[in-house]
Amino acid sequence: MSVANVLQTAQDQVNQIIEAYKTRTINQVFLVACGGSSALMYPSKYFIDRESTTVKAEVFNSNEFIYRDPSLLGENSLVILCSHKGKTPETTEAAKFAKSKGALTVSLMYVETAPLADESDYIVNYSWAPPGELDPHPEIANYAILYRLTMGLLYVKEGNKKYEKLLSSLPxxxxxxxxxxxxxxxxxxxxxxxxxxxxxxxxxxxxxxxxxxxxxxxxxxxxxxxxxxxxxxxxxxxxxxxxxxxxxxxxxxxxxxxxxxxxxxxxxxxxxxxxxxxxxxxxxxxxxxxxxxxxxxxxxxxxxxxxxxxxxxxxxxxxxxxxxxxxxxxxxxx
Incomplete structure (x- = not known):
């Protein structure tokens, strides 16, 4: 896929998810992953904690998400998951578990097809570069995509204007x-x-x-x-x-x-x-x-x-x- 197509595809995927927000009443966001992918989630939780009056966010290790079985997980939940190659078994199982509870599931990954994609309602393919190398599209790197998804949710649900400021800043x-x-x-x-x-x-x-x-x-x-x-x-x-x-x-x-x-x-x-x-x-x-x-x-x-x-x-x-x-x-x- 060309560089231009990678950018457009990711933007289209995010826009599709934001449209899906409009069909749901989302009150909880569960940010679910393992290791470095889990670490990605903290800034988005911080944003929701600071900005939202109607949505609560929590970060979970993928396996503990299943074992803990949050009582609020259900049809009013958005579960955002991440696995770089989409093959992390615990995260794939977490997506399957979330869907069984009626939650909207969105998964981020670098690859286009993977087991995690098969268990998710929506996927977003982010841009990536090896450590220390310049990402050709930092505006659709994993951290940036997570912000697009969480700020986009608050834009749809609460009219939060930070989403527009994010989009103007990312380039x-x-x-x-x-x-x-x-x-x-x-x-x-x-x-x-x-x-x-x-x-x-x-x-x-x-x-x-x-x-x-x-x-x-x-x-x-x-x-x-x-x-x-x-x-x-x-x-x-x-x-x-x-x-x-x-x-x-x-x-x-x-x-x-x-x-x-x-x-x-x-x-x-x-x-x-x-x-x-x-x-x-x-x-x-x-x-x-x-x-x-x-x-x-x-x-x-x-x-x-x-x-x-x-x-x-x-x-x-x-x-x-x-x-x-x-x-x-x-x-x-x-």
């Missing part, structure tokens, strides 16, 4: 990502050289950015680099985790542009006072030209995610540990 993401690639590659190399032998690296963030910290911790550091890690919520940092901090303990602090930034600023102050080996990635330092002011807080996770992918590539190279290397995943029964 400018290409320039944002190019800015990041140009300006963050050199610092990423320096970070990789300094941190390549660390046995543990913690990540920290809050609000819409927490999922990004979680993804980098479990997917990049633990899964792809075999480095011990944990994503710490900036607000929870002061309720136990800060006791691990000393001059030698590495931290990566993400600073976004949403309403929870004061928590990240408080964490930064403490890191400066009591730590020494920490990296701060601040979305304020990104060139947001063309992006609506009200959208920057919501889109900051997309920028921070790409920055971390640039860092991941350089860290893997410095450690001579390819991001594709695995011990267990897809290799042994589990």
């Amino acid at each position: 400018h993401l290409d320039k944002v990502m190019k800015f990041i690639k140009t300006n963050y590659t050199a610092p990423a190399k320096e970070f990789a050289a300094a941190y390549k032998d660390e046995p543990v690296i913690y990540t920290m963030a809050s609000g819409s950015n927490y999922g990004i910290a979680y993804s980098f911790a479990i997917c990049i550091l633990m899964e792809m680099q075999w480095i011990n890690s944990h994503a710490i919520h900036a607000g929870e940092f002061f309720h136990g985790p800060f006791e691990i901090l000393d001059k030698k303990m590495p931290f990566i602090l993400l600073m976004g542009l949403d309403a929870t930034r004061p928590m990240e600023e408080r964490a930064l102050k403490f890191l400066k006072e009591h730590g020494e080996k920490f990296l701060v990635l601040d979305a304020k330092e990104v060139d947001w030209t063309g992006v609506d002011e009200e959208m920057k807080g919501y889109l900051a996770p997309l920028a921070l995610n790409f920055i971390l992918r640039v860092y991941a590539v350089e860290l893997a190279a410095a450690r001579n540990h390819p991001l594709e290397h695995r011990r267990y995943m897809f290799k042994v029964p589990y």
Whole structure:
């Protein structure tokens, strides 16, 4: 499929789903996935929590979604699922389970056909590029598609104007990502050289950015680099985790542009006072030209995610540990 067709197809798929919203009364959104795909869901939950007066959102691991069997799951529910190749067994079963309860099911995947697609009412094929590489269409990357779906729901249900601002801002993401690639590659190399032998690296963030910290911790550091890690919520940092901090303990602090930034600023102050080996990635330092002011807080996770992918590539190279290397995943029964 050509680049132009990929963009048009994704936009058509999203528009079809938004039309379907008009035929339903949706009061709950369940965001269901595993691993990195689950981490994608946090910004959309944050958006719904902040903006909606009639819709509640929850993020679920795919398997727990089935076992927990939420009492509100039913005909008034929208279940959004994600699996990169559409083959995650737990997510496919979750889609099947949601449909059996009468929910509207929408699944995101990179591929066009997969088991997950067969169990979903609608699918959206998002654009994707390997870590550190520029996505030809960041406006239809997985995070962006999720925002289109959740902001589109509130536009239909509540007349929320953020959807229109999102659509006018997304075309400018290409320039944002190019800015990041140009300006963050050199610092990423320096970070990789300094941190390549660390046995543990913690990540920290809050609000819409927490999922990004979680993804980098479990997917990049633990899964792809075999480095011990944990994503710490900036607000929870002061309720136990800060006791691990000393001059030698590495931290990566993400600073976004949403309403929870004061928590990240408080964490930064403490890191400066009591730590020494920490990296701060601040979305304020990104060139947001063309992006609506009200959208920057919501889109900051997309920028921070790409920055971390640039860092991941350089860290893997410095450690001579390819991001594709695995011990267990897809290799042994589990």
